[in-house]
Amino acid sequence: MTQHAPHPAPHHVVSRDEWLAARKAHLKNEKALTRLRDLVSAERRALPWTKVEKNYVFDTTDGKKTLADLFDGRSQLVVYHFMWLWDRELGCPNCSFLADHFDGANLHLAHHDVSLVVITRGPVGKFAPYVKRLGWKFKWASSYENDFNFDYHVSFTKDQLATGAIEYNFETIDDPQYQNDEMPGVSVFYKEGNGDILHTYSGYARGLDILVGAHNFLDLTPKGRNEDQIMDWVRRHDEYEDADPHACCGSKSASAA
Structure with a gap:
């Protein structure tokens, strides 16, 4: 439809x-x-960098991999923090919408010294079938057994949520309607010749718009994005028969910028 x-x-x-x-x-x-x-x-590009001190180890369908391994021989790594919906054992529809753009970009990024990897807290056994279902080819890893998502402020514990405030998008979010145990984001890293890994950038909320090519097409049209809340029209690309819009990550943005 x-x-x-x-x-x-x-x-x-x-x-x-x-x-x-x-x-x-x-x-x-x-x-x-x-x-x-x-x-x-x-x-x-001119922002200062900070050294990554932890040795993160991720699960993948090819076994355990460190953060350094995810660079795949390149010096730059872009990580998309993909929300996993624990109550439904599915990926977030809005994160899935963004992920639909990644394989096309990867045709070029790999030739520009950039590796792109999706990292999710979804366990390998759950996320792998989801990736297969949606036909994605990009590389991904699970942070289910490490602190990576928590350290980069895209996952939050029950105790953190119970305080009534979380740190997201570089500010304190104290409105419950903008709080989830999983939130979207992007982080960028650089690997020095000596093996040191530097964190160079992270972006969240509306800062992820830059990744969404479909939005740029829609913004050219008379009807635009046609949304009451941010991305409330988005569905997984194999679910557009479902007439009911559903909101998820970013549809009630904690920050407009």
Whole structure:
């Protein structure tokens, strides 16, 4: 079943010359955004780094692997922190939506000294069938038996949640509606020639928008993303027959930026 968004708000239908004048006026803002994005990207690359002190060991379908192993011979590693829904033994639909973009990017990242790995607390025996179901080819690992997700502030214990406040997206979140035991994020690491691993960046909440190519296409269209809450329309790509939108990670964002 194809979903159809409501008709866009009424728009003026004008002559080609009037349309062109409006489009050129809008182009000024688009160019300003591009320049600001370039500035933010440069600031991100210039951030200081911090050494990873723990020796994390992950489970994979190929056996145990350390964080260093996940670099796969490259110097840069991008980790997507994938939410596992413990109550349903499924991956989060919104994280799955993001993950649908990864295999295409990986065709190029691997040739640019970048390894991309999905890390989830979902156990190997549960997550492997989920990956097979959705047809993904990217590499992934389970942090079920280590502290990785907790250390990078995307997983939270019952005791942490019981305090009424968690640290997520570099701020204290004290509103229960924005708290979960699993949250989405991305972290980036660099490996020095001597084997030291440096943590260079992490992003959360709306900061993950940069990974979502489908959003960029939708933002070009008259109907846009057509959402009441962030990503409330998203489903796993094999579940679009289900007419009921369901909210998950990021649909009630703890931070708009």
